[in-house]
Amino acid sequence: MGADRKPRIGIIGTGAIGGFYGVMLARAGFDVHFLLRSEFSAVVEQGLRVNSAQHGVLSLKPVQAYASAEEMPPCDWLLVGAKTTNNAQLAPAIIQAAAPGAKVLLLQNGLDVEDALRAELPDTLHLLGGLCFICVHRAGPGQIEHQALGAVNLGYHSGPASADPALSQALVEEGAALFRAAGLDSQAMNNLHQARWQKLVWNVPYNGLSVLLKASTTPLMADPASRELIQDLMQEVLLGAAACGHVIPEAYAQQLFRSTEHMPDYWPSMYHDFLHQRPLELTAIYAAPLAAARAAGCELPKIQALYQSLCFIDRHHV
Amino acid sequence: MGADRKPRIGIIGTGAIGGFYGVMLARAGFDVHFLLRSEFSAVVEQGLRVNSAQHGVLSLKPVQAYASAEEMPPCDWLLVGAKTTNNAQLAPAIIQAAAPGAKVLLLQNGLDVEDALRAELPDTLHLLGGLCFICVHRAGPGQIEHQALGAVNLGYHSGPASADPALSQALVEEGAALFRAAGLDSQAMNNLHQARWQKLVWNVPYNGLSVLLKASTTPLMADPASRELIQDLMQEVLLGAAACGHVIPEAYAQQLFRSTEHMPDYWPSMYHDFLHQRPLELTAIYAAPLAAARAAGCELPKIQALYQSLCFIDRHHV
Numbered sequence: 001m002g003a004d005r006k007p008r009i010g011i012i013g014t015g016a017i018g019g020f021y022g023v024m025l026a027r028a029g030f031d032v033h034f035l036l037r038s039e040f041s042a043v044v045e046q047g048l049r050v051n052s053a054q055h056g057v058l059s060l061k062p063v064q065a066y067a068s069a070e071e072m073p074p075c076d077w078l079l080v081g082a083k084t085t086n087n088a089q090l091a092p093a094i095i096q097a098a099a100p101g102a103k104v105l106l107l108q109n110g111l112d113v114e115d116a117l118r119a120e121l122p123d124t125l126h127l128l129g130g131l132c133f134i135c136v137h138r139a140g141p142g143q144i145e146h147q148a149l150g151a152v153n154l155g156y157h158s159g160p161a162s163a164d165p166a167l168s169q170a171l172v173e174e175g176a177a178l179f180r181a182a183g184l185d186s187q188a189m190n191n192l193h194q195a196r197w198q199k200l201v202w203n204v205p206y207n208g209l210s211v212l213l214k215a216s217t218t219p220l221m222a223d224p225a226s227r228e229l230i231q232d233l234m235q236e237v238l239l240g241a242a243a244c245g246h247v248i249p250e251a252y253a254q255q256l257f258r259s260t261e262h263m264p265d266y267w268p269s270m271y272h273d274f275l276h277q278r279p280l281e282l283t284a285i286y287a288a289p290l291a292a293a294r295a296a297g298c299e300l301p302k303i304q305a306l307y308q309s310l311c312f313i314d315r316h317h318v
Numbered sequence: 319m320g321a322d323r324k325p326r327i328g329i330i331g332t333g334a335i336g337g338f339y340g341v342m343l344a345r346a347g348f349d350v351h352f353l354l355r356s357e358f359s360a361v362v363e364q365g366l367r368v369n370s371a372q373h374g375v376l377s378l379k380p381v382q383a384y385a386s387a388e389e390m391p392p393c394d395w396l397l398v399g400a401k402t403t404n405n406a407q408l409a410p411a412i413i414q415a416a417a418p419g420a421k422v423l424l425l426q427n428g429l430d431v432e433d434a435l436r437a438e439l440p441d442t443l444h445l446l447g448g449l450c451f452i453c454v455h456r457a458g459p460g461q462i463e464h465q466a467l468g469a470v471n472l473g474y475h476s477g478p479a480s481a482d483p484a485l486s487q488a489l490v491e492e493g494a495a496l497f498r499a500a501g502l503d504s505q506a507m508n509n510l511h512q513a514r515w516q517k518l519v520w521n522v523p524y525n526g527l528s529v530l531l532k533a534s535t536t537p538l539m540a541d542p543a544s545r546e547l548i549q550d551l552m553q554e555v556l557l558g559a560a561a562c563g564h565v566i567p568e569a570y571a572q573q574l575f576r577s578t579e580h581m582p583d584y585w586p587s588m589y590h591d592f593l594h595q596r597p598l599e600l601t602a603i604y605a606a607p608l609a610a611a612r613a614a615g616c617e618l619p620k621i622q623a624l625y626q627s628l629c630f631i632d633r634h635h636v
Contacts, residue, residue, distance in 0.1 A: 212530070212627060214636040225629030232623070301619035305550070309530060309627075311543030318532040 110284020331400025428602020
């Protein structure tokens with residue numbers, strides 16, 4: 001890629017996350033290509049539409065949409081917004097759409113979500129992780145509801161720059177610059193693993209309890225029992241993180257708790273998955289942190305009880 | 319009461335438990351009087367009917383039914399099958415219906431369920447606790463479905479025989495003899511508190527999870543995640559009991575777990591309460607054991623997470 005050319009961006013999995021960031025980047029002038037599956041025809045006909053509480057209605061039409069990765073041009077950046085439950089299966093499409101030395105960025109929650117994909121990727125591709133601080137969900141084919149926030153924090157996971165901190169840092173900064181050019185907050189993170197644990201402080205309680213208790217953030221934050229349970233679950237995430245060598249300050253959890261109180265009412269993504277009978281992201285958000293903590297000699301019983309209950313719900317859709 | 323007269327029995331709260339045992343005792347020839355509230359007229363007209371998988375259809379008609387305790391004759395034994403959530407409010411009716419020196423028997427689950435009632439009773443009344451090993455539920459006004467089992471184990475709680483082990487033991491044996499005369503297994507227990515902890519080994523996992531996961535015993539015993547959670551919760555009950563001085567052998571929990579596998583599919587009573595939007599018995603089955611264990615320095619995190627979730631459900635009916 002020439003230094004004077006804007007990077008070409010491919011979106012693998014154009015759901016709420018991929019669709020939102022793809023539209024924002026395309027509207028900022030980037031050359032963005034969207035890989036779609038079931039929604040391909042609808043998006044070709046109607047385009048993509050983001051209904052944002054913050055930015056108003058943003059539409060993108062025509063969309064550079066593809067039903068197959070083979071038809072995509074080689075992309076410098078590939079943004080993966082698909083569910084973690086599919087990561088390994090996405091490898092062929094990613095490899096197909098990747099320019100030489102491309103940067104693959106997983107915009108996903110959970111711990112160790114890169115591992116299954118990394119095993120399937122050639123060593124020549126960079127793999128990065130991105131944590132999205134955003135309230136967004138898919139309302140219909142190509143239709144995205146954006147309720148609040150939008151920041152993305154990036155970290156380098158693995159690839160040709162693994163042994164070269166200056167290069168990996170430069171790549172992460174390059175990625176963050178893309179999002180900032182689209183008007184979004186974006187920070188480079190030194191330690192992706194620590195950042196993933198930090199994100200779990202929110203995801204572990206709110207995602208799971210929304211499905212377990214069929215409740216969005218407002219009622220969960222209004223009831224004394226669920227408030228206490230949320231705080232207990234947050235404490236266990238801090239314990240697990242610390243056991244794995246990532247000390248997250250107590251104040252960070254308190255701050256997340258308070259900011260959730262002041263957020264507009266929100267149904268976490270796991271509840272949308274439950275509602276649409278999609279598999280829940282239990283491995284990334286629960287099993288992986290539980291296993292990591294246990295390997296470090298630390299039990300997290302309330303998280304485990306929540307995980308066990310969610311496994312039952314995932315199989316029985318109750 | 320003369321030694322030659324069969325004791326007169328009053329049933330306070332003729333739901334599934336009170337109705338079943340009252341009908342069994344009446345059919346065995348005891349003089350049984352039933353206090354009813356909303357179902358009074360239906361029971362006067364149609365009688366009481368137990369549809370039992372074990373005993374066939376048992377009906378009782380006419381029923382000695384009362385809408386008010388003031389109309390009841392003085393009873394030697396008062397069997398209380400109402401929900402624990404109402405114990406303190408039942409005191410006036412119990413006092414009204416009690417013969418001098420009457421025995422009040424709480425046929426209820428949970429820990430410390432006698433305490434709220436004891437505070438309202440005169441010292442002259444004996445208070446006993448009974449643990450029912452039975453699968454029974456109310457199918458309609460005066461209609462009781464009996465699926466399996468029926469044993470009642472009794473222990474002395476408090477009253478004029480508190481300081482007289484021989485007398486309290488004799489009273490407990492007298493109570494057990496009533497049930498045995500009605501063809502039911504019944505054992506005297508030396509230690510009511512220990513027996514209540516033992517019963518919790520079943521009630522803590524199955525009652526709560528039936529409401530949390532909207533599942534009866536068969537699916538709960540078929541899924542690996544819920545099986546593991548049930549066993550973990552049972553282990554915590556054993557820990558709590560041991561901290562309170564009641565050592566329950568590990569084999570007891572294993573035996574309960576296995577026997578539940580071979581039980582007919584069963585919806586625990588808490589699920590019926592949930593379904594009919596009655597208050598859940600969370601204090602007796604969860605809060606009291608959690609508080610007792612905590613007072614003994616023992617945390618039970620999975621039981622606590624289950625309790626916190628059930629408190630939310632109890633208030634939101636989700």
